[in-house]
Amino acid sequence: MRKRVKKQKPEIVTAKVSPSPTVYPQISMQRNFYKSHPWHGIQIGEDMPKVVTAFIEIVPTDTVKYEIDKETGFLKIDRPQKFSNIVPALYGFVPQTYCGEGTAVLAREKSGKEIEKGDGDPLDILVLTERTITHGDILCQAIPIGGIRMIDKGEADDKIIAVLKGDSLYGKWTDISECPKPIIDRLVHYFLTYKNIPGEEKVAVDIDEVYGAAMAHEVILKSREDYRNLVG
Template identity: 65%
Template sequence: MIPNFKAHPWHGISAGEKAPEVVNVFVEIVPTDTIKYEVDKETGYLKVDRPQKFSNIIPALYGFIPRTYCEDEVKNLAVETGAKEVTEGDHDPLDICVLSSHNITSGNILMEAIPIGGFQMIDKGEADDKIIAVLVEDQVYGHIRDISELPKAEVNRLLHYFLSYKNLPTEPAKVKIDLVYGADHARKVIVASQKDYTDNFAK
């Protein structure tokens, strides 16, 4: 008899046999969502985190890489590449955006993606990297292997979202992005987050 259980999307699924070149992604939010969903760390179920405050709609599929964590290794990598005022990782799985030409209408799904770069985001002193990836075999984006191959407007659209999605009009900016990096560094961030995961959850 097959046991009736659901694997925890953070702890019960691997980052992928080919990680960091190709990674598993658990998608929490899709571009049509006006609610920010987030995996509940205790139960593994998708929960409502908050309604989107304004017209900030995520321009790509958004989720995390299983069995990753952002703590000392991710923070140290940010410091090594010149990040200022960063004191720790954000204590969450590594975030990832996946570009696809397909209209995927709901989250709570798994997919394979190829990391092509990322943003070194600092959120109130915490290293909160955002990996940018493309859906494996996507007809429009699937051939891209580095963020430098994307149109600048696509990169700017993603940058604008992350620089503004937490802000109220009357408040100063809460986050900063000092570095847009390519595929080579993205893979280093993924490996660092896997090491942080092992150090914290696989002892």
């Protein structure tokens, strides 16, 4: 008598498929759940130092000085602007930069002045544009054309001057030599006076030099090196 053999059911192999965003919306949202820190979480740009990303904190229409809170990455109120001195361009910083020892050494070599250290902040940037930008807390692509070597209380505090990439009026400038002198004078005057309060002792800020694009690139690269040393 023949022995009956049980037929085995064919094994069904199922492919692992990622959950659909419509079924598990919380999964697709995870990647955007946390806002990138403007200083540490945003890339400086692949074409730096010729083109850099700028995080804008304040604009010429602001009557309050905002600045980034280094711990949280949110904008905070630094102080109300009590007087008529307003920033003459978009003002912010270059992500993943830091004014540290290398930046101070560069400023000391170029100026021949006693500079103790960098100011310990990201590299400041001013972005010129013909358009009215109504608020800060935004990113833009900027083309550095020069800078202001500023020394504040013995600390290197360079200000990069840039133009908004694609701007129909300023966007084709590549060097500070193409910028009309009244615009440069306005920028310099702002930093010479923005900390002074009528009736109080004047704050001495040393504007050593207004330099061109080549030096601006050097400052950006040095501050980038300082940042890498800072974060290890």
